[in-house]
Amino acid sequence: MTKREYLEILEKNLQGIGQEETGDILDYVAEYFDEAGEKEALEALGSPESCARQMKADLVAQVPPLPQGLRMAGQPAGSRSQNPYRQDTYQGYGEYTSRRTGGSTSGQPSYAAGIRSAAHTERRNLWILILGILSLPLSLPLAACVLCLLLAAALVILALLLALVVICAAGLFSTCVMLWKMFTLLPADPAGSLYLLGTVMAGLGLFCLGTAGLWWVFRNGFPMLVEKLSTLYRRLKEKGKGKNCA
Amino acid sequence: MLIQTGGGLLEMCVLAVLDREDLYGYRLTRQVRQVLDVSESALYPVLRRLKKEGLLETYDTEMDGRNRRYYRMTAAGRERLTQYCSEWRQLTAGIDRILEGEWQDDKT
Numbered sequence: 001m002t003k004r005e006y007l008e009i010l011e012k013n014l015q016g017i018g019q020e021e022t023g024d025i026l027d028y029v030a031e032y033f034d035e036a037g038e039k040e041a042l043e044a045l046g047s048p049e050s051c052a053r054q055m056k057a058d059l060v061a062q063v064p065p066l067p068q069g070l071r072m073a074g075q076p077a078g079s080r081s082q083n084p085y086r087q088d089t090y091q092g093y094g095e096y097t098s099r100r101t102g103g104s105t106s107g108q109p110s111y112a113a114g115i116r117s118a119a120h121t122e123r124r125n126l127w128i129l130i131l132g133i134l135s136l137p138l139s140l141p142l143a144a145c146v147l148c149l150l151l152a153a154a155l156v157i158l159a160l161l162l163a164l165v166v167i168c169a170a171g172l173f174s175t176c177v178m179l180w181k182m183f184t185l186l187p188a189d190p191a192g193s194l195y196l197l198g199t200v201m202a203g204l205g206l207f208c209l210g211t212a213g214l215w216w217v218f219r220n221g222f223p224m225l226v227e228k229l230s231t232l233y234r235r236l237k238e239k240g241k242g243k244n245c246a
Numbered sequence: 247m248l249i250q251t252g253g254g255l256l257e258m259c260v261l262a263v264l265d266r267e268d269l270y271g272y273r274l275t276r277q278v279r280q281v282l283d284v285s286e287s288a289l290y291p292v293l294r295r296l297k298k299e300g301l302l303e304t305y306d307t308e309m310d311g312r313n314r315r316y317y318r319m320t321a322a323g324r325e326r327l328t329q330y331c332s333e334w335r336q337l338t339a340g341i342d343r344i345l346e347g348e349w350q351d352d353k354t
Contacts, residue, residue, distance in 0.1 A: 028315070031270070031313065031315060032271060032272050034312050044275075046285060054287035054288050055290050
């Protein structure tokens with residue numbers, strides 16, 4: 001993936017956090033690509049989708065990103081008021097919340113936009129669910145149809161195999177009968193028994209071919225079929241996942 | 247890495263790295279990433295937050311025809327770093343005591 005492609009996908013995934021923030025992030029990532037080179041940048045930043053998610057993490061998060069002081073559990077309670085950092089922290093927090101509550105109108109449009117985008121996705125998911133339920137009368141018979149077709153295909157394959165087995169068995173049986181006939185007919189009709197010998201030979205040849213064919217089907221055909229089916233299944237699953245993400 | 251390197255720890259490291267010199271994004275995060283196992287995209291929100299809180303400021307310089315955004319610590323940032331440092335020393339000293347089994351409950 002080139003820098004340009006990366007930035008394009010990133011921008012698409014950053015929607016909903018405001019132009020200024022998006023611009024800042026794109027500038028930052030572009031600069032990173034210039035400095036680190038494509039290979040290292042891709043390693044450090046990960047996929048553009050996950051990068052976008054992390055980059056806007058605390059813009060969409062419900063919890064305000066407090067400066068998290070590393071606090072000691074064993075600290076005596078009395079020292080709390082004397083600790084200037086604590087007061088500082090709470091002052092900072094108050095300021096932050098007031099900024100945030102006023103922010104939806106003027107201060108931080110990007111934050112509000114982030115929240116809105118989260119609500120938007122939720123609503124979209126709900127609509128998809130409703131759509132799914134409404135389409136049940138249509139999708140259920142369709143699914144049944146597909147299932148029946150798959151079952152029929154499996155049955156056809158099984159029937160073909162069974163037919164092959166029966167043909168082989170019948171061939172073997174008739175060959176044996178003809179062999180017997182050949183010996184009993186030999187004194188009375190030598191020409192007829194010679195003809196039977198030829199037929200027996202041909203039957204044996206066909207039998208050998210048939211067994212080899214069956215052997216191949218069981219040995220290679222089945223694993224191949226299973227593999228093809230599993231790749232098909234995987235591809236369908238991935239496609240479904242991709243749709244969910246978009 | 248088993249130990250989570252969340253917001254506070256990252257902020258502290260970024261501030262500490264910038265205490266020595268002004269740095270641009272790539273070099274700054276590379277220094278942090280040499281020590282902490284954290285992704286590049288997790289560091290950007292930290293920088294943004296520090297800037298919004300007025301602990302960092304940025305300035306742009308031209309380098310080989312491209313822009314480099316440098317990060318510089320403000321006075322407030324320096325103050326925050328001092329607080330972080332003292333808390334960190336306290337915390338690690340306490341944890342070391344637990345790890346080495348010298349911890350004793352105050353009540354006993």
